Amino acid sequence: MAALAAFGAWGLFPVYFKLIGSAPPVEIIAHRVLWSIPVMVGYLLLRDGPGFWRRMKLPIRTIAMLGLSGLLVASNWTIFVWAVNDGQVIATSMGYFINPLINVLLGYVFLKEELTIIQKVAVAIAAAGTVYLGWFLGVAPWISLALAITFGLYALVRKKLHVGPMIGLLWETLLLALPAILILVWVDAHHIMAFAHQSLTMDLLLAGCGIVTVAPLVWFNVAAKNMDLSTIGFYQYFSPTLTFLLAVVVYGEEFTRGHAVAFVCIWVALALISSESVVRMRKLTAK
Numbered sequence: 001m002a003a004l005a006a007f008g009a010w011g012l013f014p015v016y017f018k019l020i021g022s023a024p025p026v027e028i029i030a031h032r033v034l035w036s037i038p039v040m041v042g043y044l045l046l047r048d049g050p051g052f053w054r055r056m057k058l059p060i061r062t063i064a065m066l067g068l069s070g071l072l073v074a075s076n077w078t079i080f081v082w083a084v085n086d087g088q089v090i091a092t093s094m095g096y097f098i099n100p101l102i103n104v105l106l107g108y109v110f111l112k113e114e115l116t117i118i119q120k121v122a123v124a125i126a127a128a129g130t131v132y133l134g135w136f137l138g139v140a141p142w143i144s145l146a147l148a149i150t151f152g153l154y155a156l157v158r159k160k161l162h163v164g165p166m167i168g169l170l171w172e173t174l175l176l177a178l179p180a181i182l183i184l185v186w187v188d189a190h191h192i193m194a195f196a197h198q199s200l201t202m203d204l205l206l207a208g209c210g211i212v213t214v215a216p217l218v219w220f221n222v223a224a225k226n227m228d229l230s231t232i233g234f235y236q237y238f239s240p241t242l243t244f245l246l247a248v249v250v251y252g253e254e255f256t257r258g259h260a261v262a263f264v265c266i267w268v269a270l271a272l273i274s275s276e277s278v279v280r281m282r283k284l285t286a287k
Helices: 002-011 013-019 025-048 051-055 060-085 089-110 117-137 142-159 165-189 200-207 209-226 229-235 238-250 257-286
Strands: none
Touching: 002 013, 002 209, 002 229, 002 238, 013 060, 013 238, 025 051, 025 060, 025 165, 025 200, 025 209, 060 089, 060 142, 060 165, 089 117, 089 142, 089 238, 089 257, 117 257, 165 209, 200 209, 209 229
């Protein structure tokens, strides 16, 4: 239930961000950063008690790296919100389908992880589908690639840090707080600010970005502690699948032959990698 709640919430994000689509994307991200801080602090104080303050003490180098990861996740959030409200939800779905394949490539390039034959074939199939989509549309699927690469780099940076997901995200948002405040000042100075200028409903929805950001992460942590990693891996595809269905069925976005070819290639690639991961996990369990 926790896994379904987490990945279901992430898959339904476009619905929430379309509700506040009249606000500038940078303002939405600023609110997401700032309102996440009290929600996370409250949750961690309840969970860890006095131990929370001890866990927040990190080396300066680790905090600096979390500043980098914070910039990456903020970039990812901004691209996602802009794409959703620009009517390109399909592109966001494709981006998060591509992401596991980008992770494989980043692991190979930066972590010297060896690629199996199946992984190489999977990456090649996905790449072929993505290239075909770019050729069909006459332009590279930049939104999908940007989402996949920024989140992949974010995961790469965080993998090198021995910091829990909640503590890490709290530090990231704390480091982004000042830029977020400056963004709100800039937006207000240019008379395009939505908060406190449109309606109480809009204000509540913008403030709710904190809960919307933190709650799925809490559910994911509960799931990760109680499920096998290979099982979690399958659940992660529920999120972009739900987003894809929203884009086509609810929002009526055009699904071209190019999209069909690209998605089939990506799905085949993911099926290959996932099945191999399951076989590997079963062998390790058997030992």
